[in-house]
Amino acid sequence: DAGVIQSPRHEVTEMGQEVTLRCKPISGHNSLFWYRQTMMRGLELLIYFNNNVPIDDSGMPEDRFSAKMPNASFSTLKIQPSEPRDSAVYFCASSLDSSGVFWEQYFGPGTRLTVT
Amino acid sequence: ILNVEQSPQSLHVQEGDSTNFTCSFPSSNFYALHWYRWETAKSPEALFVMTLNGDEKKKGRISATLNTKEGYSYLYIKGSQPEDSATYLCAFGRTGNNRKLIWGLGTSLAVNP
Numbered sequence: 001d002a003g004v005i006q007s008p009r010h011e012v013t014e015m016g017q018e019v020t021l022r023c024k025p026i027s028g029h030n031s032l033f034w035y036r037q038t039m040m041r042g043l044e045l046l047i048y049f050n051n052n053v054p055i056d057d058s059g060m061p062e063d064r065f066s067a068k069m070p071n072a073s074f075s076t077l078k079i080q081p082s083e084p085r086d087s088a089v090y091f092c093a094s095s096l097d098s099s100g101v102f103w104e105q106y107f108g109p110g111t112r113l114t115v116t
Numbered sequence: 117i118l119n120v121e122q123s124p125q126s127l128h129v130q131e132g133d134s135t136n137f138t139c140s141f142p143s144s145n146f147y148a149l150h151w152y153r154w155e156t157a158k159s160p161e162a163l164f165v166m167t168l169n170g171d172e173k174k175k176g177r178i179s180a181t182l183n184t185k186e187g188y189s190y191l192y193i194k195g196s197q198p199e200d201s202a203t204y205l206c207a208f209g210r211t212g213n214n215r216k217l218i219w220g221l222g223t224s225l226a227v228n229p
Contacts, residue, residue, distance in 0.1 A: 031215055042221040043160070043205065056216050091159060095215075102148040102209040102217070104162030 004108035006092050012114045018080040021111045024073055025094030033105060034067055034077050035091040043091070049075065050097060082115045089113070120208050122220035129196050130228050136192045137223040139206035143187035148209035150217060151180055151191055155202045163191075163204075196227045 005024040013019055025032050033048040047057040049069045057067070064083070069075040079086055089112050093105040121140040129135050141149065148167045152160040164173040169184040177194045193200055203224045207217035 107159035
């Protein structure tokens with residue numbers, strides 16, 4: 001398996017522009033997580049999906065952020081409009097949730113976002 | 117407020133030293149405790165998933181123990197090597213339908229050759 005795939009790997013954009021980050025989870029995994037890495041908060045969960053349904057979006061910073069998972073093999077995280085404080089590394093992770101077990105999460109390589 | 121605390125925040129050891137770090141988590145509603153290894157410029161990778169009080173897991177020179185009653189887990193590295201240099205994260209999972217993990221800020225380990 002290719003692992004969790006994220007694109008783009010790097011994104012540089014100007015303040016006010018729309019940014020879309022993409023994630024393809026590991027085939028067969030039914031939970032998908034979007035994280036943001038910052039110096040102050042470490043690894044911060046933004047939202048997670050189970051069976052394509054958003055379960056917990058309490059970490060989404062504000063209305064400028066939105067996430068979708070239209071099918072089991074694809075998810076997007078959108079920021080509109082982007083601001084310099086959104087600059088961070090965004091990780092997508094997936095896991096297999098079966099019989100109520102918290103299996104380990106597999107992380108993608110991350111997208112480094114820079115908003116100027 | 118659910119908090120996962122890790123200590124120390126950072127650690128510098130010499131090659132060959134053995135070391136350990138601590139993860140503290142709420143002892144109520146415990147379901148699972150995860151340990152991850154995160155090398156600079158890479159992505160976190162799972163080391164262990166522990167669910168039972170008294171669990172001990174081992175992978176090579178790295179091992180972990182779990183005490184759910186008092187809410188702590190230890191990670192041990194025996195004979196540290198420079199390639200062990202990384203941030204070690206723990207994450208706590210609660211009972212219930214919400215599968216999100218509560219993450220600690222990590223212990224940053226530097227092993228000097």
